[in-house]
Amino acid sequence: MATRRDDIIKKIMQRVVKTEDGCWIWQGPTSGDGRGGGYPRMNLDGQTVAVHRVIFTCFFGFIPGKKQIDHTCRNRLCCNPEHLEMVTHKKNQLRRDLANRQARTQSISP
Numbered sequence: 001m002a003t004r005r006d007d008i009i010k011k012i013m014q015r016v017v018k019t020e021d022g023c024w025i026w027q028g029p030t031s032g033d034g035r036g037g038g039y040p041r042m043n044l045d046g047q048t049v050a051v052h053r054v055i056f057t058c059f060f061g062f063i064p065g066k067k068q069i070d071h072t073c074r075n076r077l078c079c080n081p082e083h084l085e086m087v088t089h090k091k092n093q094l095r096r097d098l099a100n101r102q103a104r105t106q107s108i109s110p
């Protein structure tokens with residue numbers, strides 16, 4: 001008998017494409033451009049939810065309210081539970097700052 005969890009995972013897997021890097025790239029709607037954008041979104045029981053958070057919950061269980069789900073592969077659209085890590089907001093912020101700084105440095109150099 002398929003459980004609700006299996007149904008949700010199946011629903012998500014129908015909309016991801018697996019890359020050579022092992023990322024599961026979400027093909028559905030996202031939270032848009034700009035700050036806080038670019039995250040995968042889906043409809044679950046009439047609510048819009050973040051797909052990577054749903055996947056994390058399916059595989060690892062409940063996410064405490066203050067915790068964020070970070071992508072160890074830095075790809076926001078990735079839904080592979082092996083690439084997801086639960087972190088505090090502060091830690092996520094630090095990592096994002098570091099990633100932004102690296103991106104800026106790269107865009108400056110020829």
Ligand SMILES: [Zn+2]
Nearest residue numbers: 023073078083
């Ligand atoms: Zn990934």
